[in-house]
Amino acid sequence: MEMCKCENEPEARSLNFIEQIVEKDLAEGVNGGRIQTRFPPEPNGYLHIGHVKAICMDFGIAEKYNGVCNLRFDDTNPAKEDTEYVETIERDIRWLGFKWGQIFYASDYFEQLYDLAIRFIKEGKAYVDEQTAEQIAEQKGTPTEPGVASPYRDRPIEENLQLFEAMQRGEIEEGKMVLRAKIDMANPNMHFRDPIMYRIITSHPHHRTGRKWNVYPMYDFAHGQSDYFEGVTHSICTLEFEVHRPLYDYFIDQFSGANFCGLSPYGPDYRPKQREFNRLNITYTVMSKRKMLQLVKEGLVAGWDDPRMPTVCGLRRRGYTPQAIRTFMDKIGYTKVEGMIDQGLLEHTIREDLKETAPRVCAIFDPVKLVITNYEGEGETLVAENIDGHPELGTREMKFGRELWIERGDFLEEADNKFYRLSPGGREVRLKASYIIQATGCEKDAEGNITTVYATYDPDSKSGTEGGNRKTKATINWVECNSALDAEVRLYDRLFAVENPSAEEGDFRDLLNPNSLEVKTIKIEGSLRSELHEPVLVDGIEQENHYQLLKQGYFVVDPDTTADKLILNRTCSLKDNYLK
Numbered sequence: 001m002e003m004c005k006c007e008n009e010p011e012a013r014s015l016n017f018i019e020q021i022v023e024k025d026l027a028e029g030v031n032g033g034r035i036q037t038r039f040p041p042e043p044n045g046y047l048h049i050g051h052v053k054a055i056c057m058d059f060g061i062a063e064k065y066n067g068v069c070n071l072r073f074d075d076t077n078p079a080k081e082d083t084e085y086v087e088t089i090e091r092d093i094r095w096l097g098f099k100w101g102q103i104f105y106a107s108d109y110f111e112q113l114y115d116l117a118i119r120f121i122k123e124g125k126a127y128v129d130e131q132t133a134e135q136i137a138e139q140k141g142t143p144t145e146p147g148v149a150s151p152y153r154d155r156p157i158e159e160n161l162q163l164f165e166a167m168q169r170g171e172i173e174e175g176k177m178v179l180r181a182k183i184d185m186a187n188p189n190m191h192f193r194d195p196i197m198y199r200i201i202t203s204h205p206h207h208r209t210g211r212k213w214n215v216y217p218m219y220d221f222a223h224g225q226s227d228y229f230e231g232v233t234h235s236i237c238t239l240e241f242e243v244h245r246p247l248y249d250y251f252i253d254q255f256s257g258a259n260f261c262g263l264s265p266y267g268p269d270y271r272p273k274q275r276e277f278n279r280l281n282i283t284y285t286v287m288s289k290r291k292m293l294q295l296v297k298e299g300l301v302a303g304w305d306d307p308r309m310p311t312v313c314g315l316r317r318r319g320y321t322p323q324a325i326r327t328f329m330d331k332i333g334y335t336k337v338e339g340m341i342d343q344g345l346l347e348h349t350i351r352e353d354l355k356e357t358a359p360r361v362c363a364i365f366d367p368v369k370l371v372i373t374n375y376e377g378e379g380e381t382l383v384a385e386n387i388d389g390h391p392e393l394g395t396r397e398m399k400f401g402r403e404l405w406i407e408r409g410d411f412l413e414e415a416d417n418k419f420y421r422l423s424p425g426g427r428e429v430r431l432k433a434s435y436i437i438q439a440t441g442c443e444k445d446a447e448g449n450i451t452t453v454y455a456t457y458d459p460d461s462k463s464g465t466e467g468g469n470r471k472t473k474a475t476i477n478w479v480e481c482n483s484a485l486d487a488e489v490r491l492y493d494r495l496f497a498v499e500n501p502s503a504e505e506g507d508f509r510d511l512l513n514p515n516s517l518e519v520k521t522i523k524i525e526g527s528l529r530s531e532l533h534e535p536v537l538v539d540g541i542e543q544e545n546h547y548q549l550l551k552q553g554y555f556v557v558d559p560d561t562t563a564d565k566l567i568l569n570r571t572c573s574l575k576d577n578y579l580k
């Protein structure tokens with residue numbers, strides 16, 4: 001796979017190739033000018049950022065061309081699916097800001113699909129095969145060599161009917177028989193070599209239909225038909241389905257056009273059309289529900305919403321905003337070429353988003369105490385802008401007093417003249433949004449570690465007053481000791497240590513980055529006390545609060561926060577390596 005660095009400006013972007021197809025179809029009046037799409041997740045895991053690429057396409061096309069996008073759960077495999085996943089998929093799509101028309105389930109069509117299968121059998125287009133999955137696979141042939149016909153291929157229609165009905169009644173053991181379409185064992189497209197239409201699953205009840213069904217349709221027999229029953233016009237999916245498209249069309253041909261038999265209200269000329277675009281792959285992560293499920297089940301991450309996960313709920317907990325995720329999709333665009341997107345682009349996008357909106361606060365990660373020896377009185381309340389130079393974005397109060405926490409690295413007992421921060425010897429340093437100070441000395445413990453730094457301040461140098469304009473070579477962060485809050489920060493890094501874990505040999509779990517999480521306790525300004533509460537819901541959706549901790553990065557309040565303990569997750573650092 002090639003590595004792409006793509007950056008289209010969304011405003012200036014020309015139509016993507018799917019939009020071009022849609023506009024052509026509209027101009028030609030295809031399907032009466034109707035636009036209907038669907039997003040068809042299988043409820044067997046949580047949505048990941050790859051799905052969001054499809055969501056932005058499916059919902060985006062409907063939005064842009066006055067159509068409708070429905071949500072359809074592709075729930076044809078009860079062994080892997082669950083209502084838990086249905087609920088989280090709905091929640092994640094709502095959080096992203098998309099609205100579906102209706103919710104459908106492939107399982108809504110089990111009756112119709114079964115009837116269709118019976119019709120295929122009666123028309124001599126399907127047969128029951130008793131071979132094992134391995135035998136069937138062995139007979140498939142290769143793209144250049146034809147396959148071998150199953151010994152059951154020419155079974156009489158009546159026998160096929162009886163066996164298929166017995167399969168559905170639960171009289172046949174799982175794995176013992178399948179229903180196959182009788183198409184062409186020599187077709188150069190392997191998907192035409194008598195694809196499986198139905199299999200038996202008796203081991204698991206279905207999350208919606210319970211034990212009603214013992215046979216379940218395969219993807220190829222369910223997906224196109226579901227599109228057809230619903231009236232989908234543009235069935236947009238990822239490139240790996242391109243080779244399935246002729247089969248998608250073949251099945252629909254059997255009951256539309258000249259073969260129309262009333263299965264759609266849109267008449268004989270109506271046709272859903274499948275179109276494919278490139279999947280999203282991102283460096284240093286995996287994009288497969290199966291692998292993610294394994295990480296969750298084995299406790300290798302804290303859950304589906306672990307902030308290191310590429311899931312929608314993980315990104316959200318990491319501090320990604322819906323807007324940033326959608327902007328990212330706009331930047332990468334849609335093509336027919338598979339590639340790998342640099343994780344740096346995703347980080348760049350959220351950084352650019354938060355730069356405009358996240359209030360700045362002071363936090364001290366490696367604190368040492370600073371005492372301002374000439375400061376008298378109880379302390380005072382200063383007012384600082386949430387984002388410097390943007391008074392319209394509000395202000396916050398900062399307590400100031402005689403004792404402050406500063407970063408240990410901002411003080412040197414002996415420094416050369418390239419060090420502009422605190423050191424005894426007359427250099428002036430500004431405390432962020434506050435006064436100018438000069439260090440006078442320090443105190444150490446028996447091991448020689450500095451325990452307290454001493455300084456004096458200039459009462460006429462306060463920011464926001466005339467003296468506040470006086471320039472210093474350095475500004476340092478601080479938080480006032482009495483009002484400071486302890487916070488836990490969770491510093492996340494990439495989940496995998498290698499760029500493309502899916503391309504490596506061996507077990508992908510061995511490729512996890514052992515240093516993907518560091519937890520620290522820090523001092524943060526008391527204004528964050530307002531965050532000590534349960535998450536706030538607006539329209540049933542939790543609201544995330546984002547901050548820039550000055551010099552440290554962008555952080556989001558974690559939902560584990562309680563009235564006693566503030567927890568912040570690092571979304572990304574301040575440094576952007578992507579553009580370099």
Ligand code: ATP
Nearest residue numbers: 040041042050051053054237238279280287288289
């Ligand atoms: P996974 O391989 O992670 O299990 P899937 O393709 O089986 O994913 P589905 O729930 O079947 O997951 O996918 C729903 C829709 O999302 C499909 O239309 C699929 O094409 C699309 N999709 C899934 N993964 C990606 C991806 N990485 N990039 C773009 N679209 C994707």
Ligand code: MG
Nearest residue numbers: 041042074219
């Ligand atoms: Mg799938």
